[in-house]
Amino acid sequence: MEHFNMALVDWSRAQFALTALYHWLFVPLTLGTSFILAIMETIYVKTGKEIWKRITKFWMTLFAINFAIGVATGIILEFEFGTNWSNYSWFVGDIFGAPLAIEGIMAFFMESTFFAVMFFGWNKVSKGFHLTSTWLVAIGSNLSALWILVANAWMQNPVGMHFNPETARNEMVDFWAILFSPTAVNKFLHTISSAYVLSAIFVLGVSAWFLLKKRNEALAKRSMIVAGTFGLIMSIFMVTTGDESARQIFNVQPMKFASMEGLYHGESNAALTAVGFFTKVPKPEDPDANDWGPKIKIPGMLSYLATLDPKAYVPGINDMINGNKAHNIISYYDRIKMGKLAIAALKEFQLAKKAKNDSKAAAALKTFEANYKYFGYGYYDDPHKLIPDVPLTFYSFHIMVGLGTLFIFIFLFAVIYGVKGKLTQKRWLLYVALWAIPFAYLAQEAGWMVAEFGRQPWVVQDYMPTLSAVSNIDQTSVIITFFLFAVVFTVLLIAEVKIMLNQIKQLKDGGQQ
Amino acid sequence: MFENLSYLALQQYWWAIIALLGGILVFMLFVQGGQTLLYTIGKTDTEVKMLVNSLGRKWDITFTSLVVFGGAAFASFPLFYSTSFGGAYWVWMIILFAFILQAVSYEYRSKAKNWLGTRTYDTFLFINGLIGTVFLGTAVATFFTGSLFSVSAMHHSFWQSPYKGLELALNFGRYATYINLSLGLAVFFLSRILASLYFMNNIDDETIMERAKKQVMKNTIPFLFFFLFFLINILVMKGFNYDPVTKVVNMESFKYLHNLLAMPLVLIILLLGVVLVLWGIYRAVFATEKCGKKAIWFSGLGTILTVFALFLMAGYNHTAFYPSIFDLQSSLTIQNASSSKYTLTAMSYVSLLVPFVVAYIWYAWAQMNKTPITRKEMEEDAHAY
Numbered sequence: 001m002e003h004f005n006m007a008l009v010d011w012s013r014a015q016f017a018l019t020a021l022y023h024w025l026f027v028p029l030t031l032g033t034s035f036i037l038a039i040m041e042t043i044y045v046k047t048g049k050e051i052w053k054r055i056t057k058f059w060m061t062l063f064a065i066n067f068a069i070g071v072a073t074g075i076i077l078e079f080e081f082g083t084n085w086s087n088y089s090w091f092v093g094d095i096f097g098a099p100l101a102i103e104g105i106m107a108f109f110m111e112s113t114f115f116a117v118m119f120f121g122w123n124k125v126s127k128g129f130h131l132t133s134t135w136l137v138a139i140g141s142n143l144s145a146l147w148i149l150v151a152n153a154w155m156q157n158p159v160g161m162h163f164n165p166e167t168a169r170n171e172m173v174d175f176w177a178i179l180f181s182p183t184a185v186n187k188f189l190h191t192i193s194s195a196y197v198l199s200a201i202f203v204l205g206v207s208a209w210f211l212l213k214k215r216n217e218a219l220a221k222r223s224m225i226v227a228g229t230f231g232l233i234m235s236i237f238m239v240t241t242g243d244e245s246a247r248q249i250f251n252v253q254p255m256k257f258a259s260m261e262g263l264y265h266g267e268s269n270a271a272l273t274a275v276g277f278f279t280k281v282p283k284p285e286d287p288d289a290n291d292w293g294p295k296i297k298i299p300g301m302l303s304y305l306a307t308l309d310p311k312a313y314v315p316g317i318n319d320m321i322n323g324n325k326a327h328n329i330i331s332y333y334d335r336i337k338m339g340k341l342a343i344a345a346l347k348e349f350q351l352a353k354k355a356k357n358d359s360k361a362a363a364a365l366k367t368f369e370a371n372y373k374y375f376g377y378g379y380y381d382d383p384h385k386l387i388p389d390v391p392l393t394f395y396s397f398h399i400m401v402g403l404g405t406l407f408i409f410i411f412l413f414a415v416i417y418g419v420k421g422k423l424t425q426k427r428w429l430l431y432v433a434l435w436a437i438p439f440a441y442l443a444q445e446a447g448w449m450v451a452e453f454g455r456q457p458w459v460v461q462d463y464m465p466t467l468s469a470v471s472n473i474d475q476t477s478v479i480i481t482f483f484l485f486a487v488v489f490t491v492l493l494i495a496e497v498k499i500m501l502n503q504i505k506q507l508k509d510g511g512q513q
Numbered sequence: 514m515f516e517n518l519s520y521l522a523l524q525q526y527w528w529a530i531i532a533l534l535g536g537i538l539v540f541m542l543f544v545q546g547g548q549t550l551l552y553t554i555g556k557t558d559t560e561v562k563m564l565v566n567s568l569g570r571k572w573d574i575t576f577t578s579l580v581v582f583g584g585a586a587f588a589s590f591p592l593f594y595s596t597s598f599g600g601a602y603w604v605w606m607i608i609l610f611a612f613i614l615q616a617v618s619y620e621y622r623s624k625a626k627n628w629l630g631t632r633t634y635d636t637f638l639f640i641n642g643l644i645g646t647v648f649l650g651t652a653v654a655t656f657f658t659g660s661l662f663s664v665s666a667m668h669h670s671f672w673q674s675p676y677k678g679l680e681l682a683l684n685f686g687r688y689a690t691y692i693n694l695s696l697g698l699a700v701f702f703l704s705r706i707l708a709s710l711y712f713m714n715n716i717d718d719e720t721i722m723e724r725a726k727k728q729v730m731k732n733t734i735p736f737l738f739f740f741l742f743f744l745i746n747i748l749v750m751k752g753f754n755y756d757p758v759t760k761v762v763n764m765e766s767f768k769y770l771h772n773l774l775a776m777p778l779v780l781i782i783l784l785l786g787v788v789l790v791l792w793g794i795y796r797a798v799f800a801t802e803k804c805g806k807k808a809i810w811f812s813g814l815g816t817i818l819t820v821f822a823l824f825l826m827a828g829y830n831h832t833a834f835y836p837s838i839f840d841l842q843s844s845l846t847i848q849n850a851s852s853s854k855y856t857l858t859a860m861s862y863v864s865l866l867v868p869f870v871v872a873y874i875w876y877a878w879a880q881m882n883k884t885p886i887t888r889k890e891m892e893e894d895a896h897a898y
Binding site: 071 | 573577670671874878
């Protein structure tokens with residue numbers, strides 16, 4: 001791996017992470033609020049009450065401010081696959097490009113066309129067509145999430161493909177296997193439900209602020225009931241899909257699973273660490289158990305989470321590095337050997353083909369196919385380089401789960417007191433709902449970090465490491481664009497937050513904005 | 514049904530879809546052209562507001578067209594995607610930055626406490642209008658004039674200029690640069706013509722109508738100059754031919770002229786496209802006001818057809834559509850750069866959605882256009898940009 005420019009790889013990763021983290025600040029709110037808007041407008045059309053139109057329009061304004069910057073960061077992500085990860089784009093473009101194209105054709109056009117009707121069509125089109133447009137914006141946004149998450153899930157669990165040695169790339173052989181892979185289904189459901197939760201927290205928190213300030217009470221109370229109910233249902237759905245996602249990770253990315261829990265030594269009847277802290281950064285080679293500070297553990301829970309059997313064996317990081325014959329785990333040392341065999345065999349195959357030596361080509365192909373499963377490992381010499389950042393993955397996972405659980409209670413109380421008409425009396429709940437907003441964003445970003453840092457160093461699990469996926473460009477160009485993006489995104493974020501806060505503050509009782 | 518097509522037929526089908534998306538994208542660039550005319554056609558705040566709101570109902574369709582063009586190229590010709598985007602890094606980055614600025618500007622420009630001020634966002638729109646059109650046009654011209662890259666046996670591509678694509682527009686020592694830039698500038702002036710026609714159609718205001726009509730006239734002369742410079746040059750220059758059997762790429766004199774003669778249908782589409790663009794302009798400038806209002810549809814359709822034909826000229830009839838002047842044999846063709854047969858087949862089924870998409874865009878556009886934008890609406894609509 002000496003011939004790889006690791007600084008280029010790191011800067012390319014930093015740029016992609018920067019773009020994705022910024023993008024993910026805006027998208028979840030779009031995904032969920034679009035449905036909340038559709039629900040609110042439906043109530044307006046059904047009841048004919050003007051207040052619901054006013055409520056819809058208010059949240060729609062915030063939606064639009066957020067949507068614009070989500071679009072701005074989104075276009076960069078799509079093109080960065082080409083600009084910064086061009087070797088990836090060839091190696092798996094035959095599979096990965098398709099969902100991206102489908103996303104554009106099926107979802108983006110729907111979103112952008114009906115977005116204009118939703119905002120500017122109030123007095124231009126019929127009530128029915130307007131409501132349909134609002135629903136289509138919601139469906140379009142969520143369809144786009146479907147396709148990009150199918151693409152992401154495929155990177156985590158590559159299925160439905162076959163390596164073509166002639167073209168030196170992976171090719172699609174089963175579209176439906178990619179679309180309906182359990183990883184894709186769970187990733188989609190878990191991500192969108194978490195986005196709905198964020199949106200519900202946002203609406204809840206802003207409404208709580210109105211109630212604390214004794215302004216726009218009619219709008220705020222109604223909004224809290226809609227958001228509370230929507231959030232409660234979705235948070236339960238989020239927990240269920242998260243649970244299923246964990247099992248998927250255990251099956252297809254056991255290293256990520258062990259890192260999420262900071263589990264170095266495998267155990268049967270494994271305990272889940274509910275709360276825990278590292279006292280120092282653990283060494284990947286062989287961490288000392290004393291690296292942990294005090295922990296709160298739930299016995300057997302980790303085994304149950306992974307397999308639905310509280311007594312099952314959960315392998316730790318060291319089991320994977322060194323192998324564990326008793327549990328049929330092939331060591332990373334052996335995988336590296338097999339990976340190197342596959343890489344060498346592929347080169348031999350291509351040389352033999354060029355020399356028109358068919359028998360030699362056939363032999364090389366056989367060796368290649370026998371070892372292809374661990375192709376990506378062949379780029380490494382030291383298996384410890386194949387361990388993700390454990391503390392980062394561990395903390396992200398626990399922050400995500402902890403906050404997700406907390407949100408359920410906030411929704412529950414909001415619905416109970418909302419229905420009883422006692423929201424204004426429960427000021428503690430209003431403060432909690434308001435302060436939950438930044439934490440909802442934190443939970444979202446943490447979720448992204450679990451998924452993406454936890455799978456390192458793989459860009460395509462087991463087949464392609466990040467270092468072999470980058471474009472062949474100079475690192476200076478990437479450093480410059482990294483800082484340009486950082487500045488532009490930050491400036492736009494500040495502008496967005498300022499506009500958003502002002503829109504909320506200036507909303508007057510009873511009147512239009 | 515697509516399973517029965519040959520691999521080559523699928524590659525040709527997908528190149529035609531890329532060509533069509535390219536045509537639609539260039540037509541939709543009228544939004545960018547309009548962004549460079551905000552303060553030329555609009556003299557008062559209300560007039561600028563009317564123009565911004567007129568474009569503001571369409572900008573995200575242009576944006577989506579660009580994204581879909583990129584996505585479709587990725588899915589159908591991944592080697593082109595990886596070579597061009599990963600190689601001409603700075604060209605694409607500059608285009609992308611210009612589009613980030615656009616995406617927020619409509620929504621934020623007139624909002625209170627927008628931090629940067631309305632003029633800054635309007636400047637962003639101008640930058641996007643200028644760069645979006647000139648750079649995209651210049652990039653498309655390289656389909657005919659070639660770029661500096663090589664592709665290894667493992668299909669890793671290496672750009673061979675330290676300027677990462679900027680040399681295609683800025684290396685004035687090379688004649689092809691002028692051809693590249695001429696298409697860039699032709700697209701820029703065309704987008705301003707189309708924008709003016711669109712304003713005439715979409716805004717109900719006499720002052721704006723008159724000023725837009727003037728802009729149609731003013732931009733037509735430079736447009737024709739740059740477009741004809743580009744067209745004549747590519748018709749007389751050597752082009753990148755490849756042997757369908759050996760796949761060896763060689764230079765052929767009058768290659769693109771030969772392509773037109775070998776594919777009369779493409780020639781007809783090209784001529785029809787150019788005539789329609791000019792017919793639209795004629796109607797806007799010399800015919801009645803009612804004719805002027807409909808001129809956008811003629812020039813718009815003409816633009817789509819012209820660009821469609823140019824793409825077909827670049828990729829059909831055994832032509833390398835993304836040629837390398839560094840290593841001729843690294844040139845990309847619709848055969849060596851495409852996805853697998855399976856993927857192209859699967860994607861072909863997805864392409865059946867395109868007419869449906871076009872239909873609903875048309876319907877929504879028509880519904881919204883029933884009531885053109887007026888000064889009164891700008892004063893009353895709380896959400897106006």
